[in-house]
Amino acid sequence: MTVAPRGRTAAETAEAVRGGRTSAKAVTEAALARIAARDPALNAFTDVTRDRAIAEATRIDRTIAAGGDPGPLAGVPFAVKNLFDIRGLVTRAGSRINLDLPAATRDATAIRRLSDAGAVLLGALNMGEYAYDFTGENCHYGASRNPHDPERMSGGSSGGSGTAAASGMVSFALGSDTNGSVRVPSSLCGLFGLKPTFGRLSRAGVFPFCASLDHVGIMARSAADLALVYDVMQGPDPADPVCTSRAPEPAAPLLERDGALRIALAGGYFEALADEDARNAVTSVADALGTRQRIEIPEAATARSAAYLITATEAATLHRERLRTRPLDFDPDVRDRLLAALLAPAPAYIQAQRFRRWYHRRVMALFETVDAIIAPATPCSAPRIGQKTFVAGGETMLVRASLGVFTQPISFIGLPVVVAPVRPPPGRMPIGVQIIAAPWREAVALRIAARLERDGVCAAPVAD
């Protein structure tokens, strides 16, 4: 029997492989066939690691045949944003410039942990150049397209990750999230997405964007799959100085836990800049959870400004030499923002880092009275590919810079967030809400997402 990733959760696929109802090789071949059929129109993959995938699947099947345990993700197909190191491949980070670098000699920590748990890597995924993007567009490799409507954006910068998971080419995908690059495509592609607490998951072997804000994240089609994958990826890693020394805190066993949670809605800034789809999504979730309390996240607009400054300044510093020597090899949309950032005043950067300390204290105080905060993930659903501006809350904003207007103030202080895709009305594109918890309380956000999924308010069906 062949079990393709399409329509099945990662947990169901692993259970079928472990139980001998299908083989890892059959699952892998079905996934590769689906990539061959769908990717030419959707442009999610930049590299398909066919030989490696077949070899890994064969090894898993042999382990099972010998009575061994292949791990909790046995035979589950996944792929990663192409800024993760994959042994034998050049780490593109969405750029043409990086193609001149040597191939990676080892996998990123995140990939190693997933492979050790039995997951099968199918390849590297398209992304916005150097992750400086919310659209999923890329002038070198083309836009990754939204499988719910290929004329629309996947969101970025982990655009290929959104496209691959939402179209059922893989069961889950890894991305990175500095200002919203997992949460924006999760919202636009109708996926469950997890951006854990800053430092929770190792970034070793991941091409950097902005060291102060970079996170690794996960995109999948159920809350349980997010928890399953997240639990496997946790744990200290001396190769990443930011990675926590805390012991893993498994979330999957807590998803069904009973007990009331104190949940509030983010008001003010998060209501004013949302369009009708985004506001309706929050209302659906609030109604399902019986939530009426509104709280104000203080100075969210200033937090966004500070995140913008820190990101621009650190990224421009990182790429300064490449900007000087190879300016014409950049995506112009990225290069021109980075060049502008080279003129950022140093006092503003330091002040942004000082403000970050102030803002962290103030937001932590909110979590003394609530366990989670609900906010829109994006101000609108997926814009059309090539669209430069959008209107939300009566304001015209730049797509590339502003789709993350609701995500930036949250990742700025490293809070864990789950994006839950709200079931859209007929004829409408998907859109997600953020479930924001206190640091290290990923399980709280995942629990709420799982409840919304059980209640039928949120769902991530494969987009055919």
Next chain:
Amino acid sequence: MADDKAVDHEVEQALAALDVSIPAENRAVVVAHVRILRQHAAAVMAFPLDDDTEPAPVFRP
């Protein structure tokens, strides 16, 4: 706008100092991004902070 001209001149000088050459039409885009960046910088710089508020360059929640 006079301000645009001043920023444009500044960008021109900075690109020359960095020895960076880009198509002329893109300089206006860089100028536009400088203006956006400075709006964000102004918002952050205007925010009152106590003297003992330390920066958080290596952030640990």
